[in-house]
Amino acid sequence: MTSIIDVAKKAGVSKTTVSRVLLGSDKVKPATKERVLQVIEEMNYSPNTAARTLASRRSMNIGVISCYTFNDPFYSIVSEEIYHICEKRGYSTLFVVNRADESGHKDPIDILNGKVDGFIYLGEGSVSRKQLEKLVKMGMPAAAFKTGIQVDGVIEADIDNVKAAYDGTNYLIGLGHRRIAVLTGKWNNYETLGRLEGYRRALEENHIPYEESLIFDGEFSYDIGLERARDIIDTKATAVFCFNDVMAHGFARGAKDANYRVPEDISVLGYDDIIFMNYGPYIKLSTVKQPVREMGRYLAETMIAEVEGKSVELRKIFPAVISEKETTCSV
Known part of the structure; x- marks a missing residue:
C-alpha cells in the first residue's frame, strides 16, 4: 500500500510538504503543489482520513444535496466533477436526494450536521432560503448551484x-x-x-x-x-x-x-x-x-477552500456560448 512517505520520495519533497498539500495549505509553492498532486494521482494514494480528521478537526466530508436523481444527465455531470475534485483533495462526498418543497422529508442539515464540513445544493427545489440562512448563521460553508436563491455568504455558480x-x-x-x-x-x-x-x-x-x-x-x-x-x-x-x-x-x-x-x-x-x-x-x-464541468469544479474547489479557511470568490457567473453542430441551418 502506498504511503505518504512513498509520495514524498517520488515528488522529491518532505512528508510535511505532502501533508500541507493534502490539507490545502497556502504555504506550498504552486509548482510544488501541482507536482505533489500529480504524484498522488499517479500512485493512486489515498490519505488516512481518520488521521487527517484528528489533525484538522474536520470530518473530511462534503454533503451534496440534489433535487435530481443520478438519472438526470446535467446534474450527474456536475455531481461527478464535485466527487472527483473532492476525492483528489482527500474529501469524501455524501450524496442526498431531497426536495425542500415536499413535506415529510427530514432536513438534510439535521441528517448531515456534524458529519460534513460543508453543504453543496444542486438545483432549484433542493434548498430553501431559510435553510441557507440557517447554515450561514451556523457558520457552516454552503454552496447553491442553480437554486434561484441568493444569500450573502453562500457560494453561488450559474450562467446569465x-x-x-x-x-x-x-x-x-x-x-x-x-x-x-x-x-x-x-x-x-x-x-x-x-x-x-x-x-x-x-x-x-x-x-x-x-x-x-x-x-x-x-x-x-x-x-x-x-x-x-x-x-x-x-x-x-x-x-x-x-x-x-x-x-x-x-x-x-x-x-x-x-x-x-x-x-x-x-x-x-x-x-x-x-x-x-x-x-x-x-x-x-x-x-x-x-460549461457544466467547469461549474462543478468551481463548486468543489471553492467549497474546500472555504472549509480550509481561505478567502474565496463567493459568486461566479460563467459564460454560455453557441455550439453550432448539425441541427440548425439557414432559411
Missing part, C-alpha cells in the same frame, strides 16, 4: 440565463428564422423565466412579434418534447429553441416520426451541450453550451 437565451435566439434570427417556437422548462422555474425574457428581448430588438402561440411548456422532459413535436410543427415554425438538450432530443425524435427533417424542415437549438446515449439515435445537436 437572460443573456444566454438572448444570444441563442439571435443566432437563429441570424440564420434567417423569424418564426421561432420555444419549448420551455417548468413555468415557475427561474431559469425558464430568465430564458423567456432573453428570447423576448431578442425578438423585440429584431422587430419580430412575440406570439404566445409559439410558446410550449416542456417541463425539461424528453417525453414532453416528443409529445409537443406535432403541435410545434403545426405552427409552421421554421425553428424551435428548446430550453434544455433533453427536450431537444425528444422534439427531434418527434419531428422524425412526423416525417419532418432536422434541420432541412425545422431547425432545432438545444441548451446545455450534453451528450446523450440513451435517447435514441445519436444526433449532433446545435445548442447553447453551459
Whole structure:
C-alpha cells in the first residue's frame, strides 16, 4: 500500500510538504503543489482520513444535496466533477436526494450536521432560503448551484440565463428564422423565466412579434418534447429553441416520426451541450453550451477552500456560448 512517505520520495519533497498539500495549505509553492498532486494521482494514494480528521478537526466530508436523481444527465455531470475534485483533495462526498418543497422529508442539515464540513445544493427545489440562512448563521460553508436563491455568504455558480437565451435566439434570427417556437422548462422555474425574457428581448430588438402561440411548456422532459413535436410543427415554425438538450432530443425524435427533417424542415437549438446515449439515435445537436464541468469544479474547489479557511470568490457567473453542430441551418 502506498504511503505518504512513498509520495514524498517520488515528488522529491518532505512528508510535511505532502501533508500541507493534502490539507490545502497556502504555504506550498504552486509548482510544488501541482507536482505533489500529480504524484498522488499517479500512485493512486489515498490519505488516512481518520488521521487527517484528528489533525484538522474536520470530518473530511462534503454533503451534496440534489433535487435530481443520478438519472438526470446535467446534474450527474456536475455531481461527478464535485466527487472527483473532492476525492483528489482527500474529501469524501455524501450524496442526498431531497426536495425542500415536499413535506415529510427530514432536513438534510439535521441528517448531515456534524458529519460534513460543508453543504453543496444542486438545483432549484433542493434548498430553501431559510435553510441557507440557517447554515450561514451556523457558520457552516454552503454552496447553491442553480437554486434561484441568493444569500450573502453562500457560494453561488450559474450562467446569465437572460443573456444566454438572448444570444441563442439571435443566432437563429441570424440564420434567417423569424418564426421561432420555444419549448420551455417548468413555468415557475427561474431559469425558464430568465430564458423567456432573453428570447423576448431578442425578438423585440429584431422587430419580430412575440406570439404566445409559439410558446410550449416542456417541463425539461424528453417525453414532453416528443409529445409537443406535432403541435410545434403545426405552427409552421421554421425553428424551435428548446430550453434544455433533453427536450431537444425528444422534439427531434418527434419531428422524425412526423416525417419532418432536422434541420432541412425545422431547425432545432438545444441548451446545455450534453451528450446523450440513451435517447435514441445519436444526433449532433446545435445548442447553447453551459460549461457544466467547469461549474462543478468551481463548486468543489471553492467549497474546500472555504472549509480550509481561505478567502474565496463567493459568486461566479460563467459564460454560455453557441455550439453550432448539425441541427440548425439557414432559411
